[in-house]
Amino acid sequence: MIPIVDLFAGPGGLNEGFSSIGEDEGQPVFRTVASFEMNKYAHGTLLLRTAYRIMKRAAGVPSSYYRYVQGMLSWPEFAADPTVADALAQAREEVHLVELGEANRSSVDATIRNALAGSLEGMDDDWVLIGGPPCQAYSLAGRSRRKHDEEFENDHKHFLYKEYLHIIEKFRPTVFVMENVKGLLSSTNKGSQTFDLILRDLSEPSPGVNYEIRSLVVDEPVGQLNPKDFVIRAEDYGIPQKRHRVILLGIRADALDRTSRVFLEPKSAVTVNDAIGDLPRIRSTISPAAEDSPLAWSILKHEVTAILGLGDISEGAALKPTPMTAGGPFHRGYRIPAVRTPYQKWILDPRLGGVTLHHSRSHMSEDIKRYGYLAAQAAISGRALKLGDLPDELQPKHKNIGKATTPFVDRFRVQLADQPSSTVVSHISKDGHYYIHPDASQMRSLTVREAARLQTFPDNYFFTGSRTQQYHQVGNAVPPLLAAQIAAKVAETLRVNLAPSGQKAEQSIGAAPKRLSYSTPALVGFVAS
Known part of the structure; x- marks a missing residue:
């Protein structure tokens, strides 16, 4: 070698x-x-992945690794596995x-x-x-x-x-x-x-x-x-x-x-849909936490529905109910597709039994409504909207908004479903404004796992540290x-x-991938209760 x-x-x-x-x-x-x-x-992430690779190249990755990333084992319990302990010792000789x-x-x-x-x-x-x-x-x-x-x-x-x-x-x-x-x-x-x-x-x-x-x-x-x-x-x-x-x-x-x-x-080409469209649908959570609940979130969704002028619930909307879970460090509500695209063959690991780090971050109520509105309009127009495209009731309450000199007019950006995403950078750790999920019914920014998929990290790649630190690592890679x-x-x-x-x-990516799709227009998810 x-x-x-x-x-x-x-x-x-x-x-x-x-x-x-x-x-x-x-x-x-x-x-x-x-x-x-x-x-x-x-x-820490690199050390863990190096140990994973050492185990994979030897007798194979033990089940204790999967139980650890699923949250079923603590780090001391995981590290006590003799196979893991030996791999970590070798990894520490390599990773400095x-x-x-x-x-x-x-x-x-x-x-x-x-x-x-x-x-x-x-x-x-x-x-x-x-x-x-x-x-x-x-x-x-x-x-x-x-x-x-x-x-x-x-x-x-x-x-x-x-x-x-x-x-x-x-x-x-x-x-x-x-x-x-x-x-x-x-x-x-x-x-x-x-x-x-x-x-x-x-x-x-x-x-x-x-x-x-x-x-x-x-x-x-x-x-x-x-x-x-x-x-x-x-x-x-x-x-x-x-x-x-x-x-x-x-x-x-x-x-x-x-x-x-x-x-x-x-x-x-591999699009945002191809990369993350098969992941479990989850909702954003409301900040501060004391104001968060499925009911409060649903009310926000209906406020955006009214602004969009969608009217009553349609027959098509019932096919896409509102997600009421915000995900979590390990989400079992995910099944690997039976027919996999070449990109998915690189990403997926059947042994995971779910998906890690798919937990929505919290957002202020007004930002959640902006995310939902912009994602819905982006699905219709096929373009990433700018600050000026927001209606008056959703405009940020800043003194310089609406002026010719308004800075950062693209501060809110929807990642278009049928295109590759914009560049994932470390700033994703600060806020999610530039990384709005294309499915309007979820009204949120991307999770760590979604950002990792856009960066092509396999699903069994586990990032250590807090969620902020995980985002930072993904964006810098x-x-x-x-x-x-x-x-x-x-x-x-x-x-x-x-x-x-x-x-x-x-x-692994030589053939044109099968296109995944959100319901189009994405508005139908908004009006499902």
Whole structure:
């Protein structure tokens, strides 16, 4: 197996994708030997998933894992299982809670050196470095928030890629895969284009050490590539999300003659409906909790019905009754479809017996009504509405509303059912305004599991920490299914002979998926009692 070192690992999106290649056939191509993450909650998620993978590759995942994610076992009870205890011990040797930076370079270097020494027969053997530096300093949203911050240009996040660069310089991986936000292409620091600086550094991390930086999506000579040629549009590759990210594939110069140039193949579109339309329907809950009840929620629904002018209950509405449960950490009201789309084959696990982390967050009453109204109107118009599309009675009571200078006019956004979603980002942990569920009858924002599905995390992937922390991890991750396609191409680059059955990422989304559907128009769910 080809060793992997994962920097800025987050909850493990890239890791999951690389680990999946050949795994189901018992012939994994890659093995992660060291992962580094500074957030303790993401580290906890990555540790648990690493233990899961260790168990899967050995005797199989024990039932205690499923009882734990179902909430039937506490962590001490779960960790006491001898199989789990052994896997966790191995995982702790691989997954490291550490902040990458100059202060910790010597210890991180020692960890990587020991991990590679135990995994390579010789230091000339192939290994791969993956990861992406934190992106807040490059993102358009981050730059907007700190537009007048004099310290912004000195933010250490601008330079965390140098920790990635240091590992390349020090250990010289055969291949590296570096991911970052599209905003990197327009970011500047002290008058220089950040992307040009990074590309120059990665091409020659030190005298005599050179890398060819390739695109995975544009078939042009390397010297003729433009910055935008490194952008991967996730929705073009079977990901149910319009996520555009810079992905750099670096090949060490002395390995070029034994590598192949490879490119991702476009896949059939996967929509929001395809990703989450089969999950149990649940209602939002009202904040504050003292005001929440099925009756109070139903009253809100009827208020929106009146604003929409739907009138009496229709015959069709009875087919879609109002959901009265808000879900929960584990929801048993879910059955895996008998006929599964290629996307679902990647996501689903029959052993789960339900769905985890499908619990609606609480919203203020006025926001719930806005969600319901906008989702209903979006189903009719087929477009994402803006703040100005709300009727007067649903407009936020802010002084600047209705003015030409009103900021954030798209602060409420419905995820259209028949399209890939907008980009899932960490801000989903703050509120759900930008992630309104397309089914108007549910009047809510997306759950953690729904966000995870849009990010293509398998349903048996469990996120640790509070719900806010879970959202944050999901939003910061690389979609594992996209990572798997990249990993398959890295294997092909290194001329690894993959059996056809081992190319799970390539096959799992190759065919056009069957379309799921909410009742159209989605208004009918509103008027069911």
